[in-house]
Amino acid sequence: MVGKPLQIGSVRLATNLLLAPIARYCDLAFRVVCREASTLDWDRGGVGLACTDLLSPAGLLRGTQHSLDLARTNDLDKPIGMQLYGAVPEVMAQGAVWAAEHGATVVDINMGCPVDKVTKKDGGSKLMCDMEKAVRIAAACRRALPKHVPLTCKMRLGWSCPDDAPALACRLVDVGVEAITVHGRTTDQRFKGTADRAKIRQVVEAVRAKTGRWPSGPIPVIGNGDVTDPTSCLAMLRETGCDGVMIGRGALSHPWVFRDCWAAQLVEGMDLGAGADAPELQMPPEPTDEQIIALIRRYFALMLDYRGEHYAMHMIRSRISWMARPLQRPGTASIKPFKEVVRLAADPVAVEAALAEFLAGGLRGVGHEAEDLAEAT
Ligand SMILES: Cc1cc2nc3c(=O)[nH]c(=O)nc-3n(C[C@H](O)[C@H](O)[C@H](O)COP(=O)(O)O)c2cc1C
Structure with missing residues (x-):
């Protein structure tokens, strides 16, 4: 929805824009920079939620320095999602509790990582090949987490078939997952080709059909893939009908992209709302x-x-x-x-x-x- 802040469970974000987890790039320092870049000559916000790299719950529970470094967050880095990967429901659930106790605003389960190290142990996007296991993991995490900490899942369109995500997303919301992020590529594609917005739309429609009349409100779907500027952000919102947009690689060179994408939505919203009396809202200038x-x-x-x-x-x-x-x-x-x-x-x-x-x-x-x-x- 253009210009509408995202609500994930009990958490209201300032905008509908999320910084993607990008392992080895989006560390604590970079996340803080993206948040601060959202305020350059602009005071209406940009980054709604950022996310850690994918974290090993076993590493967190053992207190391995590497995992603790990756999970590190602070007051400048809020609200923050902590992303877990793995395939053992009990361990994932304990990891989720660890994350909630160590500053996570939201806990996310990785169902999209194509890297061998992760998929060979049945985690990441391999979970898209075993829907029952994916659902058991999500259910275990949801049961273990305090009610006020939302659980989200980030997936691809499927492992090789681009039509698997709608069914999985619907099963996940049934066990209490409070937002779904979809990267519009299959695992087989890795990063080749372009993100398929029509396929993301199918996930949006399936989840909306299922949850549209829930008393707690519909479960939001976040579109992801190839958004690098206001034009691609507005295209993602319009063509998929998604509730939020996650941006990864585009932020690495333009950490103020969230400011620009939010500004474009507000300007667009005003254009749609028209009215000669509406105060004029300008796009912020390019950073010097x-x-x-x-x-x-x-x-x-x-x-x-x-x-x-x-x-x-x-x-x-x-x-x-x-x-x-x-x-x-x-x-x-x-x-x-x-x-x-x-x-x-x-x-x-x-x-x-x-x-x-x-x-x-x-x-x-x-x-x-x-x-x-x-x-x-
Ligand atoms: C180097 C690299 C590392 C990534 N690490 C993660 C990760 O840890 N967890 C995850 O869910 N996605 C990860 N992703 C995928 C991104 O979050 C995102 O889904 C993908 O890059 C598409 O979005 P974009 O076109 O905005 O970059 C990674 C992507 C790249 C390029």
């Missing part, structure tokens, strides 16, 4: 270079604070390509030298020096602009 560098600086500082120098250096070197993309504006000199200097930086002082030099007008090349723009698209 200064604002983008401030976001990169903030991301780096948060990583240093949360995870230390080794982690922060590794991440900034590998993520600078994504985060710097919007700095390559048409008609301007190449930013390749800037990205290269950050990639080769020896320590945080060198990263900071590169950011400062770029802002002062340095670290730009000539002749590579076309190449950089091609890389950025």
Whole structure:
């Protein structure tokens, strides 16, 4: 629904936009940056809900440092979904309780991950091949969780058949799942092709037909796949009829995409509502270079604070390509030298020096602009 904040169980989100779990990318520091980027020259919100990487419930219960690092959240990172993967209902249920006790606003079950490490143990999207098991896991988690903590599931269209999601979604809402997210591809597709909005629509219609008259209200369906800007966000909402939109890869280079997608919905809503007296609502401006560098600086500082120098250096070197993309504006000199200097930086002082030099007008090349723009698209 265009411009309508999402209600998931007892939790009311500020918007209908969600930051997707993207393992190794959407860590605590990045999630905070996305939330803060939603406020650039704009005070009406953007990110409604963010999500952790997929978490091993066994790792959480054992207290493994890796799992605890992935599950880490704080007051700047609310509301937050914690996503669990696995195939053993009792362990998943204990993991769900752990998540609720450690700050999760919402607990999500991963039914879409195509990675061998996860599917070989019958978890992730393998659950789409065993509907009974998927339903047992969801039922066990729902029973174990406190009532006020919503349970959600994120799935693909199916393993190889793109028509499996509607039936699974309907079985899941029957056992108390309070929102369904659908990535519009099958597992076989991995990330090839484009997200199939017509198939997402079938899930929306099936869940709406089943839950539309429930006294607690219909269960929302969240559309996911290939949304990168306001145009694709509005297309997802219109063509699928979904209640919310989840954005992943598009946020990696444009963490303010939630601000823009929410603004576009509000502007669209006003257009639809028309009326000559309606106050004018403008789209927020593109962030300036200064604002983008401030976001990169903030991301780096948060990583240093949360995870230390080794982690922060590794991440900034590998993520600078994504985060710097919007700095390559048409008609301007190449930013390749800037990205290269950050990639080769020896320590945080060198990263900071590169950011400062770029802002002062340095670290730009000539002749590579076309190449950089091609890389950025
Ligand atoms: C590198 C990578 C890691 C991902 N990790 C997760 C994950 O941990 N849990 C999950 O449910 N989906 C994961 N996804 C899938 C995304 O959440 C999302 O469904 C997918 O990228 C499609 O949305 P997008 O086109 O907006 O990126 C991952 C995707 C990528 C590219």
